[in-house]
Amino acid sequence: MPRDYSLLGPDAARAVESGLAAADWYHSDVPRKEMKELMTRTDGPAIRDTILLYGVMALCLGFGIWLWPSWVSAPFWLAYGVLYGSASDSRWHECGHGTAFRTPWMNNAVYQIASFMIVRNPVTWRWSHARHHTDTVIVGRDPEIALMRPPAAARVALNIIGLPDALAGWRRMILNASGRLAPEEASFIPESEQPKVIRTARIWVAIYAATILAAIATGSVLPLIAIGLPRLYGAWHHVMTGLLQHGGLADNVTDHRLNSRTVLMNPVSSFIYWNMNYHVEHHMFPMVPYHRLPDLHARIGDDLPPASPSILAAYREMMPALLRQFRHEDYFILRTLPPTARPYRGEFHQPEA
Amino acid sequence: MPLIDACATEDIDLEDVMRFDHGGHSYAIYRSPDDEFFCTDGLCTHEKVHLAGGLVMDHLIECPKHNGQFDYRTGEAMRAPVCVNLRTYKVTVADGRVLIDLG
Numbered sequence: 001m002p003r004d005y006s007l008l009g010p011d012a013a014r015a016v017e018s019g020l021a022a023a024d025w026y027h028s029d030v031p032r033k034e035m036k037e038l039m040t041r042t043d044g045p046a047i048r049d050t051i052l053l054y055g056v057m058a059l060c061l062g063f064g065i066w067l068w069p070s071w072v073s074a075p076f077w078l079a080y081g082v083l084y085g086s087a088s089d090s091r092w093h094e095c096g097h098g099t100a101f102r103t104p105w106m107n108n109a110v111y112q113i114a115s116f117m118i119v120r121n122p123v124t125w126r127w128s129h130a131r132h133h134t135d136t137v138i139v140g141r142d143p144e145i146a147l148m149r150p151p152a153a154a155r156v157a158l159n160i161i162g163l164p165d166a167l168a169g170w171r172r173m174i175l176n177a178s179g180r181l182a183p184e185e186a187s188f189i190p191e192s193e194q195p196k197v198i199r200t201a202r203i204w205v206a207i208y209a210a211t212i213l214a215a216i217a218t219g220s221v222l223p224l225i226a227i228g229l230p231r232l233y234g235a236w237h238h239v240m241t242g243l244l245q246h247g248g249l250a251d252n253v254t255d256h257r258l259n260s261r262t263v264l265m266n267p268v269s270s271f272i273y274w275n276m277n278y279h280v281e282h283h284m285f286p287m288v289p290y291h292r293l294p295d296l297h298a299r300i301g302d303d304l305p306p307a308s309p310s311i312l313a314a315y316r317e318m319m320p321a322l323l324r325q326f327r328h329e330d331y332f333i334l335r336t337l338p339p340t341a342r343p344y345r346g347e348f349h350q351p352e353a
Numbered sequence: 354m355p356l357i358d359a360c361a362t363e364d365i366d367l368e369d370v371m372r373f374d375h376g377g378h379s380y381a382i383y384r385s386p387d388d389e390f391f392c393t394d395g396l397c398t399h400e401k402v403h404l405a406g407g408l409v410m411d412h413l414i415e416c417p418k419h420n421g422q423f424d425y426r427t428g429e430a431m432r433a434p435v436c437v438n439l440r441t442y443k444v445t446v447a448d449g450r451v452l453i454d455l456g
């Protein structure tokens with residue numbers, strides 16, 4: 001039977017019945033003292049990275065505007081676009097977990113800015129992401145499955161320029177600004193939080209309206225190149241890295257070693273992605289801040305499948321699996337564990353009979 | 354209800370939390386940075402995860418599953434996705450033992 005990914009469909013009901021929803025997940029053993037040390041929050045690394053991020057964005061924006069409309073401005077816009085349309089994805093993610101900074105207002109400030117740039121309502125997506133952590137790649141439960149089976153090739157390709165996701169975000173913004181929520185949103189956002197969804201959407205509409213007015217008044221697309229459109233022309237990096245998180249791996253299992261992928265990346269991609277390439281580690285222990293994930297990786301590496309050594313290697317592993325899923329949607333890559341690892345256990349990846 | 358002897362004070366590090374099960378119910382006992390002891394229900398009000406796996410920061414406990422936070426002194430839910438407050442229990446410390454009043 002083909003998979004039904006909707007949150008209100010038959011697979012969702014089956015996941016609840018079979019005990020796959022809100023199940024107990026596998027965790028590698030880490031003594032409490034060590035885990036406490038790994039979870040400890042500090043402001044320093046995220047302040048450094050945020051100054052670097054917004055500083056480089058400001059420079060690129062300045063040069064881009066200064067050199068506009070010459071083609072010489074293009075490299076500055078491309079760099080600005082990736083920081084706006086892709087680095088905002090990882091900042092949204094880390095600050096949404098509240099782990100990037102120790103100081104709450106710093107997490108919140110970067111979370112709000114990043115949510116606007118990536119066009120994800122900060123309230124809605126906090127709840128959707130909580131569900132993604134409860135029910136990672138459980139069909140019908142996880143609202144954030146990027147690569148469904150069989151893969152929707154056109155949708156994935158268009159997302160490289162942000163299209164379906166950003167358009168959906170803007171459409172949803174307009175719906176929310178009109179005072180309404182989509183039925184799926186209402187299924188996972190508690191009523192007490194729903195007015196916040198609407199308030200944020202209205203603020204965003206005001207910002208976009210001001211940007212569009214500025215474009216009309218100046219007779220130039222420049223304001224939109226700076227605000228809004230970078231979500232499209234700068235999206236490719238977060239799509240490239242994001243597809244690797246779970247693509248081609250198992251679904252409906254309760255062991256992140258089976259359904260998530262850790263990929264070692266070059267320093268620039270790691271900065272843009274804020275270490276989310278340590279994806280198995282992040283899912284297993286979401287309390288560990290991004291800047292300690294390499295340490296966590298070193299600590300539990302012998303209990304995990306080997307990390308893919310590069311983005312290219314990870315694509316070489318994932319792409320053939322995706323191609324096979326076009327014909328056999330049940331196909332997936334079963335990642336092998338090192339001999340030092342605790343084995344995959346039936347009760348962790350099969351619904352109880 | 355009599356006080357329940359839950360653990361020794363030195364069983365919990367400063368600014369840390371410990372799980373305590375009693376009578377089929379799970380509790381979390383906290384030792385604050387200023388060396389005071391507190392007790393709440395042991396399971397997060399969001400999705401029933403054991404808070405003892407979480408992180409104590411000042412007077413907050415952060416849940417290990419979705420990073421929701423409570424003030425463990427009052428049980429107040431402080432950060433989404435937790436919205437429902439935690440139940441708290443009175444704690445007394447006597448002769449190096451942590452006694453909780455489950456009444």
Ligand code: FES
Binds near residue numbers: 399434
């Ligand atoms: S289970 Fe505690 S925040 Fe979700």
